[in-house]
Amino acid sequence: MVTKKRRWMFVAAAAIALVALGATIAQGTGTHLSVSVSCDAGEASCRRLISDVAHRKRLSAAETSRGNDESSRITGLLSGAKAPGELRTTLIAAGYPDPTVRTAGDDDIGPTGSIIAAVPIGAACVVAIQAADEQSSMVLGQNSAGACL
Numbered sequence: 001m002v003t004k005k006r007r008w009m010f011v012a013a014a015a016i017a018l019v020a021l022g023a024t025i026a027q028g029t030g031t032h033l034s035v036s037v038s039c040d041a042g043e044a045s046c047r048r049l050i051s052d053v054a055h056r057k058r059l060s061a062a063e064t065s066r067g068n069d070e071s072s073r074i075t076g077l078l079s080g081a082k083a084p085g086e087l088r089t090t091l092i093a094a095g096y097p098d099p100t101v102r103t104a105g106d107d108d109i110g111p112t113g114s115i116i117a118a119v120p121i122g123a124a125c126v127v128a129i130q131a132a133d134e135q136s137s138m139v140l141g142q143n144s145a146g147a148c149l
Helices: 004-029 043-054 061-078 084-094
Strands: 102-103 115-121 122-130 134-141
Touching: 061 084, 061 115, 061 122, 061 134, 084 102, 084 115
Parallel strands: none
Antiparallel strands: 102 115, 115 122, 122 134
């Protein structure tokens, strides 16, 4: 059985991939890509995620690769984290000196109440989410303020 949270994470990953593909096509050929996404997490949550991703700085292939290299390690550190402060301490001890870690609110790209961590890796941001017993992560560019969250 696929849970609502698993569907949300799948849809989020698909939306990010489609937005990244659209940005690559638009930057590379001058054409545009229009995407329709079905989402079980609620319209507001889906719009928030897609809008956030669409307004982030684009990453080069090398920057994305570097973020992907760190992504599984960072996601693994989420396992068992009970509170944002605990996870922040764990990330710093693991060599990530400037993570942003908090409980996701209504304006965050993760489900409200989940633990969301954003770790800068050069120009990339690894955004990892702990929702119940599931972890997920995505590699994104910095937001318009130059931050990961």
